[in-house]
Every structure is written in C-alpha cells, then in structure tokens.
Amino acid sequence: xxxxxxxxxxxxxxxxxxxxxxxxxxxxxxxxxxxxxxxxxxxxxxxxxxxxxxxxxxxxxxxxxxxxxxxxxxxxxxxxxxxxxxxxxxxxxxxxxxxxxxxxxxxxxxxxxxxxxxxxxxxxxxxxxxxxxxxxxxxxxxxxxxxxxxxxxxxxxxxxxxxxxxxxxxxxxxxxxxxxxxxxxxxxxxxxxxxxxxxxxxxxxxxxxxxxxxxxxxxxxxxxxxxxxxxxxxxxxxxxxxxxxxxxxxxxxxxxxxxxxxxxxxxxxxxxxxxxxxxxxxxxxxxxxxxxxxxxxxxxxxxxxxxxxxxxxxxxxxxxxxxxxxxxxxxxxxxxxxxxxxxxxxxxxxxxxxxxxxxxxxxxxxxxxxxxxxxxxxxxxxxxxxxxxxxxxxxxxxxxxxxxxxxxxxxxxxxxxxxxxxxxxxxxxxxxxxxxxxxxxxxxxxxxxxxxxxxxxxxxxxxxxxxxxxxxxxxxxxxxxxxxxxxxxxxxxxxxxxxxxxxxxxxxxxxxxxxxxxxxxxxxxxxxxxxxxxxxxxxxxxxxxxxxxxxxxxxxxxxxxxxxxxxxxxxxxxxxxxxxxxxxxxxxxxxxxxxxxxxxxxxxxxxxxxxxxxxxxxxxxxxxxxxxxxxxxxxxxxxxxxxxxxxxxxxxxxxxxxxxxxxxxxxxxxxxxxxxxxxxxxxxxxxxxxxxxxxxxxxxxxxxxxxxxxxxxxxxxxxxxxxxxxxxxxxxxxxxxxxxxxxxxxxxxxxxxxxxxxxxxxxxxxxxxxxxxxxxxx
Amino acid sequence: xxxxxxxxxxxxxxxxxxxxxxxxxxxxxxxxxxxxxxxxxxxxxxxxxxxxxxxxxxxxxxxxxxxxxxxxxxxxxxxxxxxxxxxxxxxxxxxxxxxxxxxxxxxxxxxxxxxxxxxxxxxxxxxxxxxxxxxxxxxxxxxxxxxxx
Numbered sequence: 001x002x003x004x005x006x007x008x009x010x011x012x013x014x015x016x017x018x019x020x021x022x023x024x025x026x027x028x029x030x031x032x033x034x035x036x037x038x039x040x041x042x043x044x045x046x047x048x049x050x051x052x053x054x055x056x057x058x059x060x061x062x063x064x065x066x067x068x069x070x071x072x073x074x075x076x077x078x079x080x081x082x083x084x085x086x087x088x089x090x091x092x093x094x095x096x097x098x099x100x101x102x103x104x105x106x107x108x109x110x111x112x113x114x115x116x117x118x119x120x121x122x123x124x125x126x127x128x129x130x131x132x133x134x135x136x137x138x139x140x141x142x143x144x145x146x147x148x149x150x151x152x153x154x155x156x157x158x159x160x161x162x163x164x165x166x167x168x169x170x171x172x173x174x175x176x177x178x179x180x181x182x183x184x185x186x187x188x189x190x191x192x193x194x195x196x197x198x199x200x201x202x203x204x205x206x207x208x209x210x211x212x213x214x215x216x217x218x219x220x221x222x223x224x225x226x227x228x229x230x231x232x233x234x235x236x237x238x239x240x241x242x243x244x245x246x247x248x249x250x251x252x253x254x255x256x257x258x259x260x261x262x263x264x265x266x267x268x269x270x271x272x273x274x275x276x277x278x279x280x281x282x283x284x285x286x287x288x289x290x291x292x293x294x295x296x297x298x299x300x301x302x303x304x305x306x307x308x309x310x311x312x313x314x315x316x317x318x319x320x321x322x323x324x325x326x327x328x329x330x331x332x333x334x335x336x337x338x339x340x341x342x343x344x345x346x347x348x349x350x351x352x353x354x355x356x357x358x359x360x361x362x363x364x365x366x367x368x369x370x371x372x373x374x375x376x377x378x379x380x381x382x383x384x385x386x387x388x389x390x391x392x393x394x395x396x397x398x399x400x401x402x403x404x405x406x407x408x409x410x411x412x413x414x415x416x417x418x419x420x421x422x423x424x425x426x427x428x429x430x431x432x433x434x435x436x437x438x439x440x441x442x443x444x445x446x447x448x449x450x451x452x453x454x455x456x457x458x459x460x461x462x463x464x465x466x467x468x469x470x471x472x473x474x475x476x477x478x479x480x481x482x483x484x485x486x487x488x489x490x491x492x493x494x495x496x497x498x499x500x501x502x503x504x505x506x507x508x509x510x511x512x513x514x515x516x517x518x519x520x521x522x523x524x525x526x527x528x529x530x531x532x533x534x535x536x537x538x539x540x541x542x543x544x545x546x547x548x549x550x551x552x553x554x555x556x557x558x559x560x561x562x563x564x565x566x567x568x569x570x571x572x573x574x575x576x577x578x579x580x581x582x583x584x585x586x587x588x589x590x591x592x593x594x595x596x597x598x599x600x601x602x603x604x605x606x607x608x609x610x611x612x613x614x615x616x617x618x619x620x621x622x623x624x625x626x627x628x629x630x631x632x633x634x635x636x637x638x639x640x641x642x643x644x645x646x647x648x649x650x651x652x653x654x655x656x657x658x659x660x661x662x663x664x665x666x667x668x669x670x671x672x673x674x675x676x677x678x679x680x681x682x683x684x685x686x687x688x689x690x691x692x693x694x695x696x697x698x699x700x701x702x703x704x705x706x707x708x709x710x711x712x713x714x715x716x717x718x719x720x721x722x723x724x725x726x727x728x729x730x731x732x733x734x735x736x737x738x739x740x741x742x743x744x745x746x747x748x749x750x751x752x753x754x755x756x757x758x759x760x761x762x763x764x765x766x767x768x769x770x771x772x773x774x775x776x777x778x
Numbered sequence: 779x780x781x782x783x784x785x786x787x788x789x790x791x792x793x794x795x796x797x798x799x800x801x802x803x804x805x806x807x808x809x810x811x812x813x814x815x816x817x818x819x820x821x822x823x824x825x826x827x828x829x830x831x832x833x834x835x836x837x838x839x840x841x842x843x844x845x846x847x848x849x850x851x852x853x854x855x856x857x858x859x860x861x862x863x864x865x866x867x868x869x870x871x872x873x874x875x876x877x878x879x880x881x882x883x884x885x886x887x888x889x890x891x892x893x894x895x896x897x898x899x900x901x902x903x904x905x906x907x908x909x910x911x912x913x914x915x916x917x918x919x920x921x922x923x924x925x926x927x
Contacts, residue, residue: 480842480891483869484790487891491796494895498803538794538813542823569798600799607792657844694844 017382021375022368029367030360037356044352048345049320053304056322056338059237060302063245063336066231067326074204074221075185075330077109081116081219082208092116092217095124096159099137102126103157106135112201113222117170119215121146126153127222129196133163140168166195170220175205179218183207187330190225190253192262192269200225200262200269204330228254229261238344242281245326245334246274248297250286253334257282284309285321285339296335299323309341318342381409385416397424459731463748478649481618485611492604492611499600506594513587521582522591525572528579529599532571544568551576557583566596621648634778637674639709640664640702646681647700650689657695665703671778676752683745684713684771691717691769708758708776720764728762783810783832784902787820787851788840788867793891797838797867800895801902809835817846824855834862835909836902841868841875849879856883863905867893 084090084101091097102114103126115125115138123140130136133152137159140148150164170176175188185206193199206219232243233256244255251271252261257279262269274286288307293299303323310316324336381403388399399420403413514522536544545568552560555576563583576583582591624645647660688698696716703710720728727733731747753760758775784805786797794813802811810832814820820839827834837855841848848871852864864883866876869891879885886908887901 480869483891484793487867487869487893488790488792488796490892491800491895492792495796495799495803498799535791538791538815539819541813569795603795604799607796610792 017375017379021378022371025371025374026364026368029363033356033360033363037353037360040356041349041353044349045346048342048349052320052340052342052345053322055237055241056304056320056340057302059235059241059243059338060322060324060336062235063232063243063338064324064326067228067245067334067336068328070228070231071202071223071328071332073109073111074223075206077105077111077114077221078185078204078206078219081105081114082206085208085216092118093122095122095139095141095143098124099126099139099151099159100157103135103137103153107157110227111221112199112224112227113220115170115220115222117173117176117218117220119217121169121171123148123168123170125220126157129193129199130164131196136163140170168194170218173203173220175203175220176218179205179207180215183209185330187332190247190251190271192271197262197264197267197269198226198260200260200271225254225261229256229258232256233258237338238340239347240281240344241338241340242279242285243336243338244274244277244282245336246296248333248335250274250290250296252277255279255282281309281319281339281341285319285337288321289323289337299325299335301325317346378409381405381413385413388416388420392420392423397427466745466748478618478622481649481651482615485614485618488611489608489615492607496601496604496608499597499604502597503594503601506590506597510587510590510594514591518582518585518587518591521579522595525579525582525591525595526598528572528574529570529595530602532573536571541568541571544571544573547573548576552583555580555584557588559589562589563592566592570596570599617648621645624648634671634673636669637672637677638669639667639672639677639711639775642674642678643681643685643700643702643711646678646685650682650685658689658692659697661697661699663699663701663703665701667702667704667709668777670709670775672756672775673752676755677775680749680752680773681711681713683749684773687745688713688715688717688769688771691715691719693717705774708774711773711775712770713773714768714770716767717769719766719769720762722764725762725764729760780808780810781832782808782835783812783827784836784838785812785814785820785823785827785834786838787814787817787843787848789815789843790840791815793840793867797898800898804899805902816843817851820851824859834859836863836865836905838865838867838898838902841866841871847875849875849883849885852879852885853883860884861909863902863909865889865898865901865905867891867898 081090085092090101098116102116102124105114106126106128111127113125113127113129115123115127117123120142121140122142123138125138126135127138128135130150133150135153137151137153137157138148139151140146148166148168149162150166151159152161152163154160173188174191175186178186178188185204188203188205190200190202193201201222201224203220203222208216208219210216228245232245232254235243235256237243237256242256244257245253247253250273252274255261255274255277257277259278261272263272263276264270274282275290277283277286284307288305288309289296292305292307302325303321305321305323306318307321308316309319318341320340320342322338324338326332326334326336381401384401384403388401391399397420401413401416403410405413510522511519545564548567549560549564552563557563557580582588585591621644624641685698685700692698692715697714698716699712699714701710701712701714703712724733724735729746729750733747750760753773753775756775756778758773760774761772763770763772784801786794786801788794788797791813794815798811798813801809810827812823812827814823820837824834837852839848839852843851848866848868852866855862856864863886864879865886866879866888867890868888871888871890876885876888879888886905889897889901
C-alpha cells in the first residue's frame, strides 16, 4: 500500500461518515461539470477561431466585391461617355448640354463627380461637393473666360444660378496627364480635393481620341473614398472588429473606424498612414504587420495571422487578422485588412463560461444539498443506531431504534432491536445466572468449607485408622506371641501329666525286669538324652532320625524305625555303642519309650520354663509400650528402648526369616514424645520386614551425630524404585494393593519427625534400603 | 511303620513338640507324626512323604508365620491334596482369613491358642471320620466347626 493510500485511508478513517458520503458525491459533480465546462470552453475557443476566420474571409470577400463593383463604376461611366462622344450624342463643345448630360448621369450612378476636360482646358462636370448647394454643374470654358463657374441646379438639371467661382485647371490634376500619357483608362493617385479637403477621392481618367488619333477630351469620374469607409463602417462584423484598406505604402484608403483618413496641416489635407491611425487596434495591427512582413508589398495572397494585444482596460488577448490583397486591372493595388479581437467572440464564450460556472455552482450546491440530505438520510439511522449502541455499551440496554424504513437500514434497525431485545434477555438471564452463580459460589464455598472439614476429619480418621491398624497389627502379634507360649504351657502341662502317669506305669516293671547292666545302660541313655540339645530344628531332627535308622539297621538292630523315631525325638546323636546292648535287648521298645517319656517330662518342663520367659518378655515389652501413654508433653526417653520394644512386639513375625543386627552406640536420652516415636519405629521396621518378605537382614544402628541421635534402619529387600522414592512420604501414597494400606504410614512418620524438628531421608538400591532418621537431643 | 501321617506346621518348635506328644499319645502307632517349622519345610515334607507313599491324613497349621500365611498354605494344599483334613491352630488370625480358608480351602476346624488337648483330638477325629464317610466327596464336604472364634 502506498503512503498516499495510507494517508487517504487515515483521512477517510478520521472523517465523519456524512463527510465521507458527501465528499465523493460533490467531487464527482465538480469533476463532471468542470470537465464538461473545460471541454465546452475548449470547443468554444476552437469554434471561435473557425468562426473568426470564416467571418473575416467573408468580410474580406464582401469588401473585395464592393471594391470591385464600386471601383468599376467610374470606368463604366467613362466608357459610356466616350461612346456618347464618339457617336456624336455628347457635344463636347457645348458646355450647356454636357453639363446637363453629366447632371442626368449623376442621377443614375452613385459617384462623386463626373466631368470632362478638353485640351483647351475647357471643363464641364456635375457633382455634389459645394456645401449647401446640392448637385451643381461646373463649367470652365472660353465663353466665361476660362473661369470655373458653379451653378446650382433645379430638379430637371437646369442651371439656376451661379453660386461659386473658382480657378481650376484640369490639366493640373493627376488624372489628366496620366490619362494622356498612358492613352487609356487610368486611376489618379488618391488625393484630397482642393476646395473641400475633407473629400478624399480617387479619379478615373479616360482619354477620348478621334479617328485620327487626335485627343478630343479626357473624361473624369471622381470617387469619394469616404464612401468606402461608410461601407466598411456599415459592415457589422463584430463589436470591436476593424476593417481598413491601405495602399502598399501603408496610407489609409478607408477604414471602418469613424475617423478621417487624413489630417489637416496648415489647412491642407495630408493622407494618413495607418501607423498613425487614431484607433489603437489599427495602430497595433499596423505595427504588427510591419514587424511581421517588413514590407507590405511582399503580401501577395491572403494571409491570416494572430497576435496578442492589450486594449485599454482589458486583458491581453488574441487578435485575428486577415490581410487580402485587392487589385484591379487599372493599377490599384490595395490591402484589405480585417482585424477581429477574440474578445468579440470570447465575450459570449466567457459569458457561457460564466454561465457554466454558475451552473456548476448551482449544480454543486444542489449536489451538496442532495448529498447532505442523502448522507443524513443514510447516516441518520446509523447515527441513531450508533448512539443506541453506545448507550447499550454504557449499560443502558433498553434501546429501541424505530426507523420506519423498508430498506437494508430498516432491516438493520430491526436486527438491532432484535439484538437489543436478545441482549437484554441475555443480560437478564446472565444477571439471574450471575445471582445464581453467586449463590452457588457461596454454597460452593460453604461446601468447600464443609468438604475441608470433612477432609480434615477424614484425614484424622485415616490417621487414627492407621494408628489403629498399626495397633491392631501389634495386638495380633502380641496375641500370637502370648498365646503361643500359653498354648505350649497348657499342652506341656497335659503332656507332663501324661508322661508322669506313663512313667509311673512303665518304670517299676522296667526296673524290675532289667539286669543291672541293662539298667546301667538305661541310665546312660537317660544321661545322653539329658545332655542332648533340646533345640533341634525339625529338619535336624528328621536328618537325625534318618542317620539313627541307618546306623541301627547297620548294627542289625530290629525295630530300627521305631527306635530311631524315639531317639531322634530325644535329640540323641551321640555314639550309640555304649547303649547298643540295651537297644539290642528284647525290651528295647519299652525301654526307649520309657526313656522318651522321662525325657518328655524334662522337655515339657523346659518348654514351660521357656514359654514363661517368652510370655514375661512380651509382657515386659507391652508394659514398656503401655507406659508410652500420650501425655502431650515431651519427656526424656531412650531411643534404643523404643526400638527394642517394637522389635520385641514384632518378634513373632520375623524370628525365623529375619536376621536382626543391632549396633547401638551409647547415646543420651532425647526429649521426645515416646509413644509417637514408637509409631515411627514400628512403621519403619514393619515396612522393612514387609519389603524383604519376612526374609533377610535387618540392621538397626543408633549413633550420635551432631547434637542429635541418628537412627539407621537398613533392610536387604528389593528396594524402592528411584521414580517413587520422592513420593513415598506423600500422604495416601502406597504400593500395596487397594484396601491394604492407607498410604499414610510414612506421611505420619514424616509428620512426627517434623514435630520433633528432626529429619528423615531414604536411600535405596536393590538389596540395600536405608531409612535415616535424625532427631535432636533437645 | 504306619503309612499315614499327621503333619504339624508351626514356626514355634515348642508348639510342634507339644502337639506331637498330645496327638501321639492319643493315636499311637496308627500315624506318623511329622513336624515342619515353616511352609517351605512343610512342602518338602509333603513331597517326601508323597514319594515314600505315605498318605497325609491331617495337616494342622499355624496362621501367623513368616512369609506365607496359614490360610494361603492350606488353600494350596487343598488344591493339590483335597483329601487332606485341614485344621488351623493359631494364636491369632483375622476373621477374613479364616472365612477364606473355610470357603476355599475346605478348612475343617479352627482352633485358637492356647488350646485344650481334647479339642484338637476331637477335631482330628471328626475330620478323619468325615473323610472316611465321604472319601470321594471331600470337595463338597461340610466343614465341621469345632469352635467359633
């Protein structure tokens, strides 16, 4: 986009809509009218040129024709008169007759003077030249002594009386010698009459010879050139147009200007050069022609030229000039000049132009008016819509625009109203929705509050549940741990009783039947049994039983199976040689059975003792645990005691599969909540045992570190994958199946440690997972 | 020796020897009495007896043992040897586990510790009696409840 377009767009963008609508309208009309005006002006000017030249040519032609006919008349008259002389009709020597003849002739032809001169200077003529006398007859003859008498005449051409006498010799005139000299029709030079210098005339002379060639007379017809001027003046070419006729030397012959083509110098008339014309236009034309052609004699054919000239009080304008040479066969060689100022035609053109401009202005005004009306008609609804829209934008939604129109704007108005209605409806809806929303929000906030409370409560419940679960697990363990020794004790008591009864029945006959050697061996057997380890595992016992059976069978002892069974139950793995005779005796079954019964007494007593110890230990741990009743206050407590309590309580769960290594440094007791710390140890140890599926190594180390106590619980389980190590302390995070773990265990641990201003970290790799707890001594 | 066996499984050896004395005194030479301190060892014994052609009539198992729990062990036993009478003897077991064992492992009796000699003897005898009466129909056998909770 060009910068011009940008500027235009900016301009349009800033303008009001009505301006934008009106401006093109007006511009179009101004453009159209201006163009039409300019073209018509141009065409007018061209037409003016054409017209001017046509007019000038026409004028020139008219002047030519007039000159042709006007200047042909004298020669015609002369010929008629010459013929009349030759025919004898005109008696040249009769002045009376010739005078009347010329007078009559004057009535027919419009010439100034008709006369005739004889070689003896006799002269007769008729013409109108003497002021106040009308047409007179002039006579110069011998009978009046060669004076020139002027007689007034009546309507019939009769002389009335002598009115004027003057001296005039025709031979002195230009035409007389010229005619004689050339012996044919001639033109005199242009001259002013002597008696009436205002008469500028030209004479046509014609010599008349007799048959012998003797000059009889010279005929003369005089033409007043002022008649030509009158003719030119009557040519109504254009208001300021000038027509003038000049000779080749620039002397004026005639002019349409009402000025005399001569001037008086000492009462003598002098011909006027056109350069000295009183008329400024003729003067200017003369100057221009002189400048343009240098010598007027060079103009041989019709010329059309233009020049610029400033007439007074007007502006410089073109002047059209046409110069037409005019000649006749008697030697006249004149130039007819027509000058037409352009303004003569342009006046109309200018008037037209003014009219055009006026029309333009009118059209423009009407266009602007129509434009404004149209724009208003178009923009008014838009403005109203705009205002309504602004009102709506300002929040006043109850806007209606009644346009009462069937066009697009009417539709727009209706659409606007519909939109406004909908907007209002929507707004109302929105408002009610908003209200509802606010209520909902308040409600939601309330719910949220309730929910938070619920979550808090539920979390507390879950923490409590976790505690209870831990406790339940503990109780289960304790129940198991207590019930097992109790069961052992109970059955051992029963067994003791049975064994004693059996011994009472078995021993007397045995003692009675056995030889002293066998009896001694029996006591040896009892002694071996008493010294045998009582803590053989079932596996070891089974192995022992197999070994015994083989060695007995190898020794050829019968009932090896039975014997091996009972001996293995007594844990006898010593050399059987000392008692071999006993085992080979026929009473071997009852002997071995009696020995077992006796050893059962011992075993069961031992079991009772061990079980009581076990139960006592559990009760002690429980007492320890129970002592940790939450007091809500920090007390000094030993960390090792807490851990041992947990280990005792959980002993039943890992006594077989888990090897516990304890590395306890001597650390001072710390300020703590012992019951909560027990929960920590219980959680960590239980996790460790579960992590290694009740089989592996559990290392517990206590040491002093900085101003606190560090506890490290390490298991040989499969480890915690790195990607979840970060998350294990998060609440509700669990790897156990759904429903089996709350996911709160380690979260509670972390919270308890934080409550103690301690730290807990984990480092794990397969086979080596270490939870490190640090607690300040406080 | 007898070709029938009673297998006792408990992680506490004192319990095992006490049981053996109790049961042995009652049934004498009619059965072989095998002891196992854990589930793994129990399976070893079961395989061994199976190889020797000894039929296991009764298994008495603890519930709370390291590693696998008693109900899971008995379920597996039932799936492989449905004719064996299953008895659970334990100091503690949760109700869900016992119910699971009753439903899926054809648990014959649950006896809490400490236990009476007569109770366990009666449980074994009733179990053996039931197995005798319905030798081919153990799977649908109605478990006899010796003691609830």
